[in-house]
Amino acid sequence: MTRSAAIQSKRSNAMPLIAGLSLIILAIVIAVIAAMPESKSTAPASAAPPAAAASTPSVARQTGALRAKESNFEFGSISMAAGKVSHRFWFRNESTTPVLMQRVYTSCMCTTATLVKGMRVIGSYGMPGHGPLPDVNESLAPNEAAYLDVVFDPAAHGPAGLGRTERVVTIEPARGEPLQLAFVANVTP
Numbered sequence: 357m358t359r360s361a362a363i364q365s366k367r368s369n370a371m372p373l374i375a376g377l378s379l380i381i382l383a384i385v386i387a388v389i390a391a392m393p394e395s396k397s398t399a400p401a402s403a404a405p406p407a408a409a410a411s412t413p414s415v416a417r418q419t420g421a422l423r424a425k426e427s428n429f430e431f432g433s434i435s436m437a438a439g440k441v442s443h444r445f446w447f448r449n450e451s452t453t454p455v456l457m458q459r460v461y462t463s464c465m466c467t468t469a470t471l472v473k474g475m476r477v478i479g480s481y482g483m484p485g486h487g488p489l490p491d492v493n494e495s496l497a498p499n500e501a502a503y504l505d506v507v508f509d510p511a512a513h514g515p516a517g518l519g520r521t522e523r524v525v526t527i528e529p530a531r532g533e534p535l536q537l538a539f540v541a542n543v544t545p
């Protein structure tokens with residue numbers, strides 16, 4: 357049997373079923389041609405399912421062992437009168453060795469962060485220089501996840517705190533790159 361005859365018979369079988377879906381037909385033809393050197397009997401080419409699109413993590417420019425699922429969070433418009441808001445940032449040790457989280461701190465006194473690892477709640481931690489800021493000294497095993505509950509008080513700065521506000525929370529390991537988590541809020545009265 358010639359190659360073109362095989363393709364031809366494949367084509368005439370496939371055509372009525374998927375008329376109009378020219379991309380799929382093309383895929384089948386290519387699959388048949390690709391299969392021919394391997395198997396001499398041209399078995400019915402089962403159309404392979406399309407390869408699942410690789411899901412791209414929404415992680416941007418994180419360089420250390422600690423990686424956040426989402427390192428930037430947008431609160432949108434929030435009201436001073438409505439009080440504090442919070443967001444949970446999940447992260448993971450994506451290296452093959454344990455990471456000792458030495459310090460956690462925030463960029464401003466209006467923002468605090470509590471570390472939660474397994475069943476343990478550790479902290480909270482605020483801005484350096486505003487009250488005691490003890491070391492964390494918690495280890496995260498390879499592939500282990502934990503999260504930070506970050507609380508922002510939009511009223512902490514009074515009227516001066518109106519408008520676009522950006523704050524950063526940093527997790528500093530004993531060695532290696534820190535993990536920074538940021539949020540943005542538009543503070544209204």
Ligand SMILES: [Cu+2]
Nearest residue numbers: 464465466467
């Ligand atoms: Cu502040």
